[in-house]
Amino acid sequence: MIILNGGSSSGKTGMVRCLQSLLPDPWLAFGVDGFVDALPARMRDGDGGIEFGEDGSVSVGADFRALEAAWLAGIAAMARAGARIVVDEVFLGGAASQERWREALDGVDVLWVGVRCDSTVAAGREIARGDRTPGMAAQQAEIVHEGVVYDLEVDTSRTESLECARAIAAHVR
Amino acid sequence: MIILNGGSSSGKTGMVRCLQSLLPDPWLAFGVDGFVDALPARMRDGDGGIEFGEDGSVSVGADFRALEAAWLAGIAAMARAGARIVVDEVFLGGAASQERWREALDGVDVLWVGVRCDSTVAAGREIARGDRTPGMAAQQAEIVHEGVVYDLEVDTSRTESLECARAIAAHVR
Amino acid sequence: MIILNGGSSSGKTGMVRCLQSLLPDPWLAFGVDGFVDALPARMRDGDGGIEFGEDGSVSVGADFRALEAAWLAGIAAMARAGARIVVDEVFLGGAASQERWREALDGVDVLWVGVRCDSTVAAGREIARGDRTPGMAAQQAEIVHEGVVYDLEVDTSRTESLECARAIAAHVR
Amino acid sequence: MIILNGGSSSGKTGMVRCLQSLLPDPWLAFGVDGFVDALPARMRDGDGGIEFGEDGSVSVGADFRALEAAWLAGIAAMARAGARIVVDEVFLGGAASQERWREALDGVDVLWVGVRCDSTVAAGREIARGDRTPGMAAQQAEIVHEGVVYDLEVDTSRTESLECARAIAAHVR
Numbered sequence: 089m090i091i092l093n094g095g096s097s098s099g100k101t102g103m104v105r106c107l108q109s110l111l112p113d114p115w116l117a118f119g120v121d122g123f124v125d126a127l128p129a130r131m132r133d134g135d136g137g138i139e140f141g142e143d144g145s146v147s148v149g150a151d152f153r154a155l156e157a158a159w160l161a162g163i164a165a166m167a168r169a170g171a172r173i174v175v176d177e178v179f180l181g182g183a184a185s186q187e188r189w190r191e192a193l194d195g196v197d198v199l200w201v202g203v204r205c206d207s208t209v210a211a212g213r214e215i216a217r218g219d220r221t222p223g224m225a226a227q228q229a230e231i232v233h234e235g236v237v238y239d240l241e242v243d244t245s246r247t248e249s250l251e252c253a254r255a256i257a258a259h260v261r
Numbered sequence: 262m263i264i265l266n267g268g269s270s271s272g273k274t275g276m277v278r279c280l281q282s283l284l285p286d287p288w289l290a291f292g293v294d295g296f297v298d299a300l301p302a303r304m305r306d307g308d309g310g311i312e313f314g315e316d317g318s319v320s321v322g323a324d325f326r327a328l329e330a331a332w333l334a335g336i337a338a339m340a341r342a343g344a345r346i347v348v349d350e351v352f353l354g355g356a357a358s359q360e361r362w363r364e365a366l367d368g369v370d371v372l373w374v375g376v377r378c379d380s381t382v383a384a385g386r387e388i389a390r391g392d393r394t395p396g397m398a399a400q401q402a403e404i405v406h407e408g409v410v411y412d413l414e415v416d417t418s419r420t421e422s423l424e425c426a427r428a429i430a431a432h433v434r
Numbered sequence: 435m436i437i438l439n440g441g442s443s444s445g446k447t448g449m450v451r452c453l454q455s456l457l458p459d460p461w462l463a464f465g466v467d468g469f470v471d472a473l474p475a476r477m478r479d480g481d482g483g484i485e486f487g488e489d490g491s492v493s494v495g496a497d498f499r500a501l502e503a504a505w506l507a508g509i510a511a512m513a514r515a516g517a518r519i520v521v522d523e524v525f526l527g528g529a530a531s532q533e534r535w536r537e538a539l540d541g542v543d544v545l546w547v548g549v550r551c552d553s554t555v556a557a558g559r560e561i562a563r564g565d566r567t568p569g570m571a572a573q574q575a576e577i578v579h580e581g582v583v584y585d586l587e588v589d590t591s592r593t594e595s596l597e598c599a600r601a602i603a604a605h606v607r
Numbered sequence: 608m609i610i611l612n613g614g615s616s617s618g619k620t621g622m623v624r625c626l627q628s629l630l631p632d633p634w635l636a637f638g639v640d641g642f643v644d645a646l647p648a649r650m651r652d653g654d655g656g657i658e659f660g661e662d663g664s665v666s667v668g669a670d671f672r673a674l675e676a677a678w679l680a681g682i683a684a685m686a687r688a689g690a691r692i693v694v695d696e697v698f699l700g701g702a703a704s705q706e707r708w709r710e711a712l713d714g715v716d717v718l719w720v721g722v723r724c725d726s727t728v729a730a731g732r733e734i735a736r737g738d739r740t741p742g743m744a745a746q747q748a749e750i751v752h753e754g755v756v757y758d759l760e761v762d763t764s765r766t767e768s769l770e771c772a773r774a775i776a777a778h779v780r
Contacts, residue, residue, distance in 0.1 A: 102735030109734050114310070114324050116299045116332070126289045128281035129564055137287070151287050158344035159289070165338030171331030180326035215628050216621030218475055231662035246765075250731035275562030282561050302737055385596035388455050389448030391648055419592075423558035454647035460656070460670050462678070472635045474627035483633070497633050504690035505635070511684030517677030590726045 089167045089196055090115075090174040090256065091189060093236060094203030095228030096144075097214040099244040099252075100176035103203065107174055111260060116166070119176040123159050127152075127167035147179060147190020160192035167196045178228060183235030201256055202233055202241040209245045262340045262369055263288075263347040263429065264362060266301060266409060267376030268401030269317075270387040272417040272425075273349035276376065279426035284433060292349035294333050300325075317396020333365035340369045343365055351401060356408030360416070374429055375406055377415040382418045435513045436461075436520040436602065437535060439582060440549030441574030442490075443560040445521035445590040445598075449549065452599035453520055457606060462512070465522040468578055469505050473498075490569020492526060506538035509585040513542045524574060529581030547602055548579055555591045608686045608715055609634075609693040609775065610708060612755060613722030614747030615663075616733040618763040618771075619695035622722065625772035626693055630779060635685070638695040642678050646671075658767055663742020665699060679711035686715045697747060702754030720775055721760035728764045 090107070092100050104117045124138060131137025140217035150157075167173050179185035186200070205213075210225035238260055242252035263280070265273045277290045297311060304310025309324035321329075340346050352358035359373070378386075383398035413432055415425035436453070450463045465493025469488050470484060482497035494502075513519050525531035532546070551559075556571035586605055588598035609626070611619045623636045643657060648655025655670035667675075686692050698704035705719070724732075729744035759778055761771035 097275035099735075102732075102737075105302065105737040106731070106734050108412075111301075114301050114304055114328060116328055118299055121373055122295065122299075126291055126295075128284075128287050128290075129278065130282070131287055155287060155344050158339045160385035161342040162335040162337075162339030162344075166331045169331035169334040171335075176375070209767060212625070212767050213621075215625050216768040217620075218621075218624040237411055248728060248731050249735040272562075275559075275564075278564040279558070279561050382594060385452070385594050386448075389445075389595040390449040391448075410534050421555060421558050422562040451648065455649070457647075460647050460650055460674060462674055463647075464645055468641065472637055472641075474630075474633050474636075475624065476628070477633055501633060501635055501690055504685045504688035507688040508685035508690075512677045512681035514659075515677035517674055517681075534759040585717040 089172070089193065090199045090201060090260065092174065092175075092176045092188070092201045092203050093179045093230050093232060094205065094229075095178065095212045096212060096220055097217065097225040098203045098205035098229070099213070099249050100203050101142060102249040103242075103244070103253050103256075104174050104176050106115045106250045107256060110250075110253055110257045111172075113172055115172040115174050117174050117176070118163060120178055121176075123156065126159075127155065137228045140221055140224075142221065144221045144225070146224065146228075148180070157188070157192075160189060164194075164196060167193070179232045179236055180228070182233065184229060185232075186236050199240065199256070199259055200236075200238045202236065202238040203252070204233070204241060204243040204245070205229060206245040262345070262366065263372045263374060263433070265347065265349045265374045265376050266352045266359070267349075267378065268351060268383060268403075268405050269393055270383045270390065270396060270398040271376045271378035271402070272386070272422050273376050275422040276415075276417070276429070277347050277349050278424050279423045280429060283426055283430045284345075286345055288345040288347050290347050290349070291336055293351055294349075294354060296329065299332075300328065313394055313397075315394070317394045317398070317400045319397065319401075321353070322380070330361070330365075333362060337365045337367075337369060340366070352405045352409055353401070355404060355406065359404075359409050372413065372429070372432055373409075373411045375409065375411040376425070377414060377416040377418070378402060380417040435518070435539065436545045436547060436606070438520065438522045438549050439525045439532070439578060440522075440551065441524065441556060441571060441576075441578050442566055443556045443563065443571040444549045444551035444575070445559070446549050448558050448595040449588075449590070449599050449602075451521050452596045453602060456599055456603045457518075459518055461518040461577055463520050463522070466524055466533045467522075469502065472505075473501070486567055486570075488567070490567045490571070490573045492570065492574075493495050493530065494526070503538075506535060510538045510540075510542060513539070525578045525582055526574070528577060530573050530578065531578075532582050534583070545602070545605055546582075546584045548582060548584040549598070550579070550587060550589040550591070551575060552591040608691070608712065609718045609720060609779070610715050611693065611695045611720045611722050611775075612698045612705070612751060613695075613724065614697065614729060614744060614749075614751050615739055616729045616736065616744040617722045617724035618732070618768050619722050620760075620774050621768040622763070622775070623693050625769045626775060629769075629772055629776045630691075632691055634693050636692040636693050636695070639697055640695075642675065645678075646674065659740055659743075661740070663740045663744070663746045665743065665747075667695060668701070676707070676711075678709060683711045683713075683715060686712070696750045698755055700748070701750060701752065704751075705755050718759065718775070718778055719755075719757045721755065721757040722771070723752070723760060723762040723764070725746060725764040749753070
């Protein structure tokens, strides 16, 4: 299993597609965006779920945490059932977020990858993609990596997604 | 857990959103479309994955089945971990598809819902949505229900999604 | 040229796709949603542009009106250049909105179509589609038709989009 | 008016969003992708329309050309009606494509911008975005610029979209 962690607009999703293309075995791709889409609409607007502030801040509530724990257990079960899985995540809680995954993935072999991107570059790409609240990229660029331990780090500020994916693929047995 | 089974363009996804809106507890929504999106791009074009024929036929290969089994195990694990989950599915194999879910969901309480839609009506909605290969709706309208046993059936041919969802919600404890 | 006018979630876009499928000649489809997407992001959040209230209300400013006038002139020019065009619109201003189009389309042959949908039905479909602010459908269901004169009216409350499109196509020379 | 011309996956659309963000006046964004979406579905699969080959090649037919001419006339009319417009285009015909726009835009002040991207870099980004036929980027990288005359050229191979947009914005009066 591979877990990519990085801030908004750091290029994780594109990197996942490149990884799926490069790796000869079939890998399933899941991510926190897909989990958020699975929530009831009202939970994407606060209400114990996830709240996107106008300044790009993101906060989550108790219901979000409870469902997220079940989602982690499910992804872990897919891996234990033999599926190769690559997850793209945003560790808003830094080390605490990693710890949640670590517990869920007990016994599963994981390659932890940090996806870095200069705050300014990510903020520019946020404008270019046009579907994110301005400010998210800058707010998350550093905090998602706080205290997180990686097997490998890539930086998309000046390296293409496909190149980063090649570096990751080289670590996959 | 709730499993909605119906052919392409029978209105399952909209019904899921209505269910999430109606039910007071938070329910996570997953579906076979999300699973297909999680596959490597090359597996959505044959290659042991899923193949969409020009006539609207759909066939899946061995790699698809292997990953699908892991996905089922994962969804089951999420349910066992306490999440309320509603799944929208297309049982291309009819009773055999239901049997796969039944085995994966051993011990989980499931409400099986058949989503019917007249073949002609579904084919018309397929044209209106514009993002599906013409022919899928008609090809799947009947076969997905063959031999499948339901707790409840709804028919979207002449009943709105929200009304169907109300009928389903009434069966949820 | 065909102009379909109706409130949010009344089924206009699907009906346009059905019309394009039914009509033997090629028809280009444009709509107010496409125009809104063409605006700078900041104008989709007020700032003289278009503002979506939390209750589903929609209001537009002076910059929106100025650019909209140019857009209408452009669509009219496409029609005069020989393209068959079907537009789906939301006449927030009722008769005044129709008058704006009428002036822009001076000399162009237009089939005016009213797309009706019961407020309650449209509100249910708004929940099912999940990508509109709840309340828009109900707020717009009646007001968009106030004082508007049609060649033909269809009602999607109990008639499928494809059937409505057939009725419209029968009026196209 | 600004016309950006570049091959598939060269980064035009993101650059347009950056331009709309940077420029103090409101600019409307249109592009050839939007025009293709306006066509009847059957014309996006050959039938005198546009055909996407499995190798990434793209060819267009007589009906496409006829409707495209009307579309160009319409965009020109929007500009003449006072709207500031930025168009992102793929000049499959190189100089001949530019000539078509030049004729349609007679009397309109145009800033012609070439958007370059190394063929290999664009091909990598094509994999990362995952929604284009592999091969399109490489096939178009050079040919779209053949014989085209620009006021300004930018290269996204090693420069961010926002930086490229700044260079373009500096040329806008």
